[in-house]
Amino acid sequence: MGRLKEGIFGGFSGKVGNVIGSSCRGVEYIKSAPAKMTNPRTKSQTKQRSSFIITQNFLRTMIPIIRIGFKDYAIDGKSAFNAAMSYNMINGIKKVFDSNELDFANILISRGSLSTSPVINAIVTDDLLQFEWDPILNENAKSTDQVMVIAHNAAKGESVFDVNAGKRRNASTYLNMLSHWKGDAIETYLAFKDESGTLVSDSCYTGQFTI
Template sequence: MGTITKGILGGFSGKVGTVVGSSWNSISYMRSLADGYTDPKTEKQVCQRGRFAEVVRFLRTMVPYLRLGYKEHPAGQSAYSSAMSYVLKNAVEGCGADAAVDFQKAMISRGSLVVPGDASVEAAAGKLTFTWTDNSGNGNADADDVAMVLAYNKVKAEAVYDLEAGARADGTAELTLPGSWGDEALAVYLSFRSAQGKSVSNSLCLQDDEVASSPGDGSDGEDGADDDSGQGTFG
């Protein structure tokens, strides 16, 4: 019930029907009640929410990598937002609870720098060894281009990466994996950036393991990571 404070021409406080009266700094004002929030959860909404959640689960583990990998993102859009947009549109299958990232199609780096030739990766003794053919001089590829490597644990929803793993001319780089990962399914990526940091290459997915039939759930966490060091682990 509303209360008139200064007669019929004065302000009032409280609720009268769908109108609320109040005052601030001796100024009386009225506002209408907010409409009740409805969450119809249509089939389309459920589908999109599931797809969005899967992409966030993946990309939140590698924000520093994305800042470099999507350096050539459109003006007015952050690197993370640009990565989200690309993966949502091009690398997600299924809907709702059945949504899943297609790691072969997901790009964690996009740009105009030439990719290396004959790239591959091998896992042994708790580390990944990347190899590629040095194609310096091919287009805009330079010998001092910097290799960026990343491994994503599909079961734990964690990532480890090295943003300065070696030079294009080296033809090889290594990445140590956490001991707790064991033989869990990985998605492994390689990309390059110019030494001056002005251009980046598209990422290459060199390994895409199938998840076992009954995996453990990945842990939840805050969206994004602010570690700007050259190496990182996020889960």
């Protein structure tokens, strides 16, 4: 059984279905137990299942982020997670030879109308992933908007994230990396949400780095 730590938007410990919540040196992270394909009937069906499974396994590692980032698309009985699945299966998959792979640069972990920042960068220093952005207030942006940041380790099927990593006006924040990620590549993202959590921005892919 899993245990929620900070309500539905926080992390959790234990296992719920194929999702495992853990903590390492004070860093909360989520890991997805890989889903398996059974009985593929045709080559086309196999590719479709492959797209579904790799997208599902990716998004399962960041469920609290997805619940916030895609909540505006949780309509007509569809959950935020299902909305994220639908969007990213169409826009976040690329074909490499005869197989499907995640197109990390085109994946969205948050989708909304809140203004983002014209300049967003990330850099790895020691065990820290540092993010910087231009805090300029365009359109509906406010200085009190919160920042959400995430690092995904595809090789290990794990993600580290913070749904309240600081305010837009701070212009920078960071994530602690897990010690067992040393030498691994990570995919990184940043998004904004307003203070009430009503509005969110589209997420920004901030690049791949090696820890």
